Amino acid sequence: MTEAAYRIQGDTGEWEVVIGLEVHAQVTSNAKLFSGAATAFGAEPNSQVSLIDAAMPGMLPTPNRECIRQAVRTGMAIGAVINKYSRFDRKNYFYADLPQGYQISQLFHPIVGEGQIEISLDEKDPEAFTKTIGIERIHVEQDAGKLMHDQHPTRSYVDLNRAGVALMEIVSKPDMRSPQEAGAYLSKLRAILRYVGSCDGNMDQGSMRADVNVSVRKPGAEFGTRTETKNVNSVRFVMQTVEVEARRQVEVLEAGGKIVQETRLFDPDRGETRSMRSKEDAHDYRYFPDPDLLPLELDDSFLEECRASLPELPDAKRRRYEQALGLTAYNAAVLTADADTARWFEALLAESARVQGKGEQEVARAAANWLLSDLYGALNKLGKDLGESPVSPVQGAELLALVADGTISGPLAKQVFEIMLETGDSAPKIVEDRGLKQTSDTGAIEAVIAEVLAKNPGQLEQYRGGKEALFGFFVGQTMKAMAGKANPAVVNELLKKALAG
Amino acid sequence: MSVDTATVKKVASLARIAISDADAERLAPELNNILGWIEQLGEVDTANVDPMTAVIPNTLRLRADVITEGQQRDAVLQNAPQGEHGFFTVPKVVE
Amino acid sequence: MTDVTDLGIAQLRDGIRAGTFSAREVADAFIVKVSKAKALNAFIVETPDHAIAAAKDADAARAAGETLKPLAGVPIGMKDLFATKGVQTTAASHMLEGFKPVYESTVSQRLWDAGAGMLGKLNLDQFAMGSSNETSYFGNVISPWRRGGGDNAPLAPGGSSGGSSAAIAARLVPGATGTDTGGSIRQPAAFVGISGIKPTYGRCSRWGVVAFASSLDQAGPMARSVQDCAILLENMAGFDPKDSTSLELAVPKWEAGLSSSLRGKKIGIPKEYRVDGMPAEIEALWQQGIDWVKDAGAEVVEVSLPHTKYALPAYYIIAPAEASSNLARYDGVRYGLRELADGQNLQEMYASTRAAGFGDEVKRRILIGTYVLSAGFYDAYYTQAQKVRTLIARDFDNAWMECDLLLTPTAPSAAFALGEKSADPLAMYLNDVFTVPSSLAGLPAMSVPGGLDKAGLPLGLQIIGKPLDEQGVLNAGLAIEERAGFTARPESWW
Incomplete structure (x- = not known):
């Protein structure tokens, strides 16, 4: 790590920013953490609510195995300590989106302990600037419901569809020192979750959101007082939050003021953070172990199954693409940055190798180049992402095979691809129908x-x-x-x- | 430990129970009496004793990830003191 | 002709099977008794239609020559802490007045599946918090018993299952459900001269039972004989995957296993239960009980449960702490009472709703629970109490190395008059001194009537067993029942 350190220039000299993130990631599961209601996004209000979620008298929670499994797999993916003994605790507070009057969470004994994530600060050359960010813990907890304030002049509406959905709270150590690091950390975490399949990482739909802890200090000094900006829901906003909040703190301190430990809100329209005093109400959550639930004890076979089901993770995959497939560092990084891209590429690769009767390493470079230039270029124009590609990996492999065996030339392949996009026909059919077959006569x-x-x-x-x-x-x-x-x-x-x- | 009326009010506020000054004054000695009696627990030597977690030895079962409930909005809302358009409603919350 | 309302569960079951009387006759007779007993205030809601429907099913099944279900046509009372589908379920609170669940508790469903019918929802201490049934929003339950000698002071039927105990003693129902958190089945059973058993924690599902203190709450039956308790418990208990603390075990055939011989059994007498100021009559009853179990063949040994005196203070931290959280859901948003004055905001609505919806005792316990869990006090109170609880459970484990069962009085006194202790919460709490330790340890425990005191009021003996040894507890109860020959019943004045 030789990159120049990020510094804020104040009137009294340089300031360093210290950042920690608490990321809430919705666990991918059919049913909720403690009830059998569905978790799908976008359902009719209150249509995915069990009697447990509505906290009817006498209702009791029973934990969903899949949610526990996904949290454990996530922990394993970041090389974390998995706690075979954990407990659920109640966090007590009153709010209209919290039917039970408490959130079931894990304070004293979280399911996942310390781990780490390696971030890369240069996309073109991922190994050039790397940094390890510590993870403090991951615990599993219930999400709250949703309040809507703009439907009625004097009332707020309560929708409990989200209430009880499983979240992982992934708490980093205060190891980040710049907006770029915070952004890289969140992107990398998102990539890992999507690889593992424990969270869809869909930040627009609220599947992932971050509480951003920021403090500033003179380089080398003690940690300053931090603020926590809640529910920031994109990588870009996290970076902006760090930037504006750090600058605000420097201004306050240099004007002789003090930073108050408080909860803040990021306003993307104004590009500023502001205090949420309304929620400050002297919180005393009265945590205690949930007496409706017993301690969670995981046995070796459960852990073994979790470990065995882990996919190849982004860093390992990137290195393999470079070393075994001979891709450039940049191509390998781009192809592995997201699980869906890598999955698409690997399908293309496997199919190419199959139809051409060659090893994957022999077809990899052509496949990578075609995907990253031709296909991405076309998708870009269409405004679609890879998941919506009109051309499938199988169709792509057919096209690449025609080039490889000399049936069509490179330039002709580009034309054929255009026609594929327009008509949806396969490459061999287009070549056949239009007599585009290359001649060696x-x-x-x-x-x-x-x-x-x-x-x-x-x-x-x-x-x-x-x-x-x-x-x-x-x-x-x-x-x-x-x-x-x-x-x-x-x-x-x-x-x-x-x-x- | 002595609980004064201010503490009673603070605790009542945490518990979201409205109490009058008179209530607080009545409750303070009552709670003091009870808490004073409870405090004899402090004399028990509990070094090296784990707090009880499961009354009867038992392990937490994990259920299958299957949707078993939902699509019962009317049933869920049936006892609501106030609701409309499929929502529960509360006094407007200003955030 | 026999009055069927004098019969117990087993006799009614057998009589309906044999055709001695129809289930409909039984239901009708009890419905009349219930309707004439308003003065006891044992019921919050009467449900004659439910009882009649079950009776019709039983009679039709018998007419069709089918094998009758275990409780076919037997009408019972349901403590109003169990959610009953479409029938108001209040926990005796204003908060839940008018609340009609869209679901049925596991325990009540099992009873209906066994063919039983419901005569009504029985009054109780509000949210099961109390030992005298004086905290119900729907008024005090009056014990059918009175002191002799023209003293007509209304007496407490015990609590929290006071509606259940009063209704059974007054022959309004042959049996009923109760719930026990720190003695709420056993103490009221003792106060009115009936039997009641709290099974091992986890035997009966808590699903659909309005929660008081989750780690302590346990449902159980109350009836006028040990056999009746065994029959009811068999049809209440059983594994329920919807309750994480439910025990995954088959339900033993407790009725078939009943035996009053205690030969080969060792019965422990915990010396710490000889508390200061114990009335001589209680002391004498205890000794009588010792003689009875010896007569039944048991060997009696003195044992020590050294942390007994700390059980009540530990209980009065743990139970209110859990209750303060369990009762947070009553907020006026999704069901139940809402108090909202013009211009009040959400948090103010919570505070006024909860102030109006909860009675004084409930508020007192919520405040204590909130206080002991609050920042800075958690370890000193809650953690310490759970550690003491470990020590109390360990005391019992040690005792089990020396004996199979424990015999103690159920309560330190006979029934007291309404109002006698309600002004002093602490004096009321001390009533649970003998029942709370076994609750903290999750052990099966039962009260059976032993005799009457000088004023002519019933006194109960308690048997405590090892985890899952309901059979041992029931058998010792039966041995005492046979020897006590308790036949006293309150004169009808209501």
Whole structure:
């Protein structure tokens, strides 16, 4: 890590910012953490509410195995200590989105202990600037319901669909020192969760949100007082929150003021954070172990199953792409940054290797280049993401195979791809229907070459006089005359002969 | 430990129970009496004793990740003191 | 002709099976008794239709020659702490007045599945918090018993299951459900001269039972005989995956296993239960009980439960702490009472709703629970109490190395008059001194009538067993029942 340290220039000198993130990630599961109600996003209000979620008298929680399993797998993915003994505690407070009057969470004995995540600060060269960010803990807890304030002049509406959905709270150590590090950490965490499949990482739908703890200090001094900005819901906003909150704190301190430990809110429209005094109401959560639930004890077979079901994680995959597949560091980084991209690429790769009868390492570079330039370029124009690609990995592999076996040339492949996007037809069908098949028929090519030479006597003379750079000109003319359908290797070979006279 | 009326009010506020000054004055000695009696627990030597977690030895069972409930909005809202358009309603919360 | 309302659960069951009387006759007879006993205030809601429907099913099944269900046509009372589908369930609070659950508690459902019918929802101490049934929003339950000698002072039926105890003693129901957190089945049973058993924690599902203190609450039956308790318990207990603390065990055939021989059993007498100021009559009853179990073949040994005196203070931290959190859901948003004055905000609505919806004792316990869990006090109170609880459970474990069962009085006194202790919460709490330790340890424990005091009021003996040894407890109860020959019953004045 040799990157220049991030510093805020104040009137009294340089300030360093210290950041820790508490990320709430919704666990991917069919049913809620303690009830059998569904978790799907976007349902009719209060249609996914069990009697338990509504905290009816006498209702009791029973934990969902999948939620526990996903938290454990997430912990394993960040190399964390898995606590075989954990407990659920009640966090008591009153709010209209909290039907029980308490949130079931884990304070005293979380399920996952210390771990770490490696972040990279240079996308082009991921190994150049890396930093390890410590994870303090991961615990499992219930989400709250949702209040709507704009439907009625004097009332707020309560929707309990989210109430009781499982969340993982992933608490980092205060190890980040710049907005870039905070952004890189959140992106990397999101990538890991999506790889593991424990959270869809969908920040628009609130599946992931971060509480941003920020403090400032003179470099090397003790930690300053921190503020906590709640529920920041994008990587960009997290970076902005760090930037503006750190600057605000420097201004307060340099004006002789003090930082108050408080909860703040990020306002993206104004680009500022502001105090949430309304929620400050002297919180005393009266945590105690939930007497409706017994201690959670995980056995070795459960842990073994969790470990065995872990996929290859982004860092390992990136290194393998570079080392075993021979991809560039940049391509490997881009292809592995998101689980869906890597999955798409690997499907393309496997299919390419299969149809071409070659090893993956032999087809990898062409596949990576096509995906990152041709396919991404096309999707960009269409405003779609990879998941919505009109061309499937199988179709892509067919196209790449036609290039590899010389059926069509590279330039022709681009045309075929365009037609695939328009019509949805497969590459072999397009080539067949439109007669785009490349020819290696030496008689036909020789005839065309003879014509080209006859039409360009001047160039021929120059070439034969030693200006061999004109070779490309003849190739171009021949290919053009054959509408791109000639096999370039054959053209090269026959041209050389003809030019040699 | 002595509980004064201010403490009673603070605790009542935490518990979201409205109490009058007269209530607080009546409750303070009552609670003091009870808490004073409870405090004899302090004399028990509990070094190296774990707090009880499960009354009868038992382990937490984990249920299958299956949707078993929902689509019962009317039943959920049936006893609500106030609601409309499929929501529970409360006095407007200003955030 | 016999009055069927004098019969117990087993006799009614057998009579309906044999055709001695129809289930409908039984239901009708009890419905009349219930309707004429308003002065006892034992019921919050009467549900004659429910009892009649079950009776019709039983009679139809018998007419069709089908095998009758275990409790076919037997009407019972349901403590109003159990959620009953479509029938108001209040926990005796203003907070839940008018609340009609859309669900049925596991325990009540099991009883209905066994063919029983419901005569009504029985009054209780509000949210099961009390030992005298004086904290109900729906008024005090009056014990059917009176002191002799023209003293007509209304007496407490015990609590919290006071509606259950009064109704059974007055023959309004042959049996009823109760719940026991620190003695709420056993103490009222003792006060009115009936039997009641709190099974091992986890035997009966807590699903659908309005929670008081989750780690202590346990449902159980109350009836006029040990056999009747065994029959009811068999049809209440059982594993329920909806309750995480439910024990995954088959339900033993307790009725079939009943035996009053205690040969080979060792019965422990805990010396710490000889508390200062114990009335001589209680002392004498205890000795009588010792003689009875010896007569039944048991060997009696003195044992020590050294942390007994700390059980009550520990209980009065743990139970209110859990209650303060369990009762947070009563906030006027999704069901129950809402008090909202013009211009009040959400938090003010909570405070006024909870002030109006909870009675004084409930508020007192919520405040104590809130206080002991609050910042800075948690370890000193709650953690310490749970550690003491470990020591209390360990005391019992040690005792089990020397004996199979424990015999103690159920309560330190006979029934007291209404109002006698209600002004002093602490004096009321001390009434649970003998019942709370076994609750803290989750042990099965039962009260059976032993005799009458000088004033002619019933006194109870308590048997405490090892975890899951309900059979041992019931058998010792039966041995005492046979020897006590308790036949006294209150004269009807209501």
